[in-house]
Amino acid sequence: MLQGELGTNPAVIQILYAFGVGFLSSLTPCVYPMIPITLSIFGARGDVPTRRSFLLSLSYVVGIATTYTILGLVTAKAGMVFGTFLAKPAVVLAIAVFLFLLALHTLGILNIPLAALQSKAGTVGGKGFGGAFLMGTVSGVVAAPCVGPALVLILVEAARAESTLWGGVLLFSYSIGLGLIFLVLGTFSGLVKKLPGSGNWLLTVKYLIAVAVLVTVFYVLKPLDLTVLEKVSSLSPVLAGILIVITAFLGFITLRRQAASGQLVTATVLAFISFGVLNHRPSSGELEVTWQPGPDKALQVARSSGKAVMIDLYADWCAACRELDRLTFSDPRVVKTLNKEVVPARLDFTRETEKNEELSDRYNVMGLPCVLFVDPDGEEIPDTRLTGFVTPEKFLQHVAKVERILKNSVS
Template sequence: MRFLLYTIFMVSSLLAFGFVDQEVKIVPVEKAYKPNLQVQKDKIKITVEMAPKVYLYQKYFKLTEIEPEKKEIDIKKYLPKPIELHGEKVYEGNLTIAIPIQEFGTGNIKVEFDYQGCNEVGICYPPQKKIFTFSIPDTSQEKTKKSEELSEELSITQTLKTQSIGVILATFFGFGFLLALTPCVFPMFPILSSLIVGAKNMNTKKAFLYSVVYVLAMSIAYTIAGVLAGLFGANLQAALQNPVAIVLFAAVFVALALSMFGFYEIGLPASWQTKIAQKSDEASHKGGLIGVAIMGFLSALIVGPCVAPPLAGALIYIGQTGDAMLGGAALFFMSLGMGMPLILVGTGAGKFMPKPGGWMQAVNAVFGVVMLGVAIWMLSRILPDSISLFLWAMLFIGSAVYMRTLEGIEKDAHWFVYLKKSVGIVFFVYGIFLMIGSFTGASNPLDPLKVLKTKGAITEVSTLQKPLFQEVQSFDEFQKLLKNSDKPVMLDFTAKWCASCQELEEITFADPKVQAALRKEFLALRLDVSDNSKEDKAFMKRFGIFGPPAILFFDKNGKEIRSLRIVGFKNPKEFLSILEEVKRRYR
């Protein structure tokens, strides 16, 4: 009875002095504060729902990562602005704390969240702890894996999709400049130089103009062919690698060569030339530029049809997005980069060209031989190796005879006569070697005696050793071999008219270490698309390939390891490192 009277007295006193609001309900701590944690894309979000008339002190917040490593996270710098209450910084209502995900580790995470608050009645709750467990993926590894999964040409495609126009055009210009050093562009140097040397009244300014026109026409051709290939999947350059186009273009070079030898002069009829001369020299000048432009346009389409990573990247971008404007601009700037060395060489040919006289006949003869060499190089795409070597042999032996190598030297002759005869002898001997190679099965003009040198060494092995590549003729045949293989499968797309393919053949696939790795640990398959037939185009289209060279690798499940696809030339060291990565992923 005495306790009941005491309680009534105390409550009445508190109410009388206003210490307790009749509307305030004293709730237990688990209902006063309800903390929660959410994992979002780039942050960890901690929310605390508070009951009415309760608050939390700013100074008591603490966040500690317990696992995988113990560390305290400075949560206070991520707290929102507090309010002032009873001289303290506090939070009321619902509190949200957003903490960058980088503050935490990766994998399975455990954190401890500490907080303390009071009720407006004046009752304070004891310090509270809340344990949260969640998971954060290792985004750095995902990004690395994602970047690893992009092959060379797909990385370039990504550049087109993400970078500014200025960066894209500058990048592709640089790509083009590097491509100027590849075998696909080399034949254009003698072609342009021959056009300049064969022109009349040539000077530095005119040579520069000829070079620029040639390069611009070449760039336009690359751009048109690239955009068409990207939009429709049809490689115009590859389509022109048929016997008719190659023979016709080779015939043009033979005709130009014979003209330089002085057999005839290519030009307009005399009556037309007289009328043009009467009007102005400008018309004649324009006529010459038109011929240079035509030659530049055709050279791009027929002489250099190889596919390189930047070209493939641009074609994939055009095919995926349909953005022919940006893709075409990238291809055009890439072609300009390829043409810069051509402009330098062409301008130099005009500047340092000998003055009219006897020297000019010799210079014309030299470029006539070069033009014949280009014609043979083109015909070698469709002719058997033995006939190609025979033509090279005839060219070098004929040049030696033209240099009067087999004739005697007059007494007290000029030193240049001796030099010319020495060069002629080298040409003659080399021509004999080429002739021998054409009858012994050699295929490389740079090593015509290879078969004779290695015949004794490989006689015993040749009967036991299979060819390095197994030829496939159809997609069904390839699928069957892929399914039954217990080794990583490599598929090589090649063509006889592809200069980079020949470079791979003569340098990379001829390397003993590469051969040993392919024979022992890979099933090396090859598809020859020289004919560019309907079946060849369908086969390439299945893998999104616009033209050779392209080398694909396949895993245990028969899926291509896309990030390791090779487009263009790789030297033996680079190729071996890719083979090692294929083996690692195959395990």
């Protein structure tokens, strides 16, 4: 099941985000100046018919997409298997430090020797469709050092996905964004001469990528339940917007003056506030689901009320779990329905516990997210399990279905 439903949101937003990050990657100083050279190597030149140039360029982009899609599938699978491991504080800190170093590299403060890899891509492949495809597959791994930080952003999302397929979709979207400029300029080779030259605008692109990397750093640190992250997530949208505008203006000044330390400070602040906006939580005064402290307590309540029990299994490393919490379980209609019609309980699977293992074995839980509906005796109600993101509207329909099934089983 994909992470969301195209038409509502989280899925579309994540796909567009991956595509946008990919496109920004193609504008970095390590990739952009190499575009004409790359196109000429596999034969997409001005003296080649447009149709052939298009097919050559498409072969190259398909090669990139093949490598990244496979990488996405593998990363998502690893994230599903090692999800609880990835949530351990030491691992979280190690990933955050690694991403921070990539941000420093992107801003030019720290030099990570990746450039030597770039030349290797040009030695693999060659002219013709097969050569273009092969060159694309290798370029997907080693061609562009500046792609590294941006690529890690999408890999982190893939690792947090609840399905292997979704990880592949994210990396495929990223690769299409990265390859779009090659496809367009390879097809219409005359446009290459009209490309703006390398300049300060490329440094702006690097700055934006660094901000995106730093936003991911804060997301990675989220499982540690840091108070400062909770506070920035509660900022009012208006105040956060004002702070973003002011910080962005200061960032522009540091770019003009080429002040590396100033760029790091403004990029970090901008990323911090942006994280708060993206992770904004309603004030505690708003209606909230009354969660029971655990399944056992919920079953006690259900036996006296005759209601179904909803058990939400979640983890901080589960992206779709966060989307359910942020978009569905916060919807006023859903909150009222859960508090009135069922007995809601939740269990944290971020770290392995004996209780989690017992429940997983009892209900044959294969992965997260997982929302179980059980009767007052603790038996799962057939055909009611949810294993992915659902919109508030569909969730309400699902709860109504659960009530009908439970009522029919009792009568």
